[in-house]
Amino acid sequence: AQSVTQPDIHITVSEGASLELRCNYSYGATPYLFWYVQSPGQGLQLLLKYFSGDTLVQGIKGFEAEFKRSQSSFNLRKPSVHWSDAAEYFCAVGAKTSYDKVIFGPGTSLSVIP
Amino acid sequence: NAGVTQTPKFQVLKTGQSMTLQCAQDMNHEYMSWYRQDPGMGLRLIHYSVGAGITDQGEVPNGYNVSRSTTEDFPLRLLSAAPSQTSVYFCASSPTQGNQPQHFGDGTRLSIL
Numbered sequence: 001a002q003s004v005t006q007p008d009i010h011i012t013v014s015e016g017a018s019l020e021l022r023c024n025y026s027y028g029a030t031p032y033l034f035w036y037v038q039s040p041g042q043g044l045q046l047l048l049k050y051f052s053g054d055t056l057v058q059g060i061k062g063f064e065a066e067f068k069r070s071q072s073s074f075n076l077r078k079p080s081v082h083w084s085d086a087a088e089y090f091c092a093v094g095a096k097t098s099y100d101k102v103i104f105g106p107g108t109s110l111s112v113i114p
Numbered sequence: 115n116a117g118v119t120q121t122p123k124f125q126v127l128k129t130g131q132s133m134t135l136q137c138a139q140d141m142n143h144e145y146m147s148w149y150r151q152d153p154g155m156g157l158r159l160i161h162y163s164v165g166a167g168i169t170d171q172g173e174v175p176n177g178y179n180v181s182r183s184t185t186e187d188f189p190l191r192l193l194s195a196a197p198s199q200t201s202v203y204f205c206a207s208s209p210t211q212g213n214q215p216q217h218f219g220d221g222t223r224l225s226i227l
Contacts, residue, residue: 043204043218094214102214104156
């Protein structure tokens with residue numbers, strides 16, 4: 001079955017500390033992978049996406065993610081977290097030509113301590 | 115540039131009532147979709163459209179209806195509201211060449227009593 005898991009429901013980090021949010025997927029076809037961020041009361045914003053090529057992808061707001069096929073993972077990282085990064089983060093997986101097959105993970109809530 | 119606009123932002127309904135959630139985008143995007151967001155479950159696709167006049171079902175279509183008469187508008191209709199439809203609803207769009215939702219509205223928080 002196709003699925004996305006985000007093992008951490010909630011993470012708290014101090015401002016300036018590094019961040020890694022975990023994402024694991026199960027997908028039959030070649031996966032297209034995405035990370036979204038949702039600030040309170042708002043819709044989702046696409047942070048970055050991986051289709052092919054370099055397995056380390058850069059996104060907006062200083063985020064990056066690394067695709068590891070052997071581990072079926074696509075973890076999101078940021079070297080130094082800012083208070084404004086506090087939000088909900090969603091990992092998602094899809095296929096090249098299947099708009100309806102984008103599957104979202106349950107999300108990880110990030111809190112930032114000033 | 116407004117992006118994706120959803121109305122209303124909040125709504126309370128009684129069981130059995132019907133209503134339409136509005137979604138409009140001004141980016142000339144071909145792809146539009148509706149998701150519902152429930153705690154601990156991420157987003158689940160209700161219906162989507164790959165262009166005007168074309169709609170299809172997503173993962174959880176039961177109890178919902180959509181139409182796409184123009185590129186800009188993609189309304190979602192609840193035919194007979196049920197408490198299980200209490201959720202936050204998001205509309206999203208992406209350009210033709212995109213394969214994933216890129217632009218989201220701010221959501222409609224719907225409560226069914």
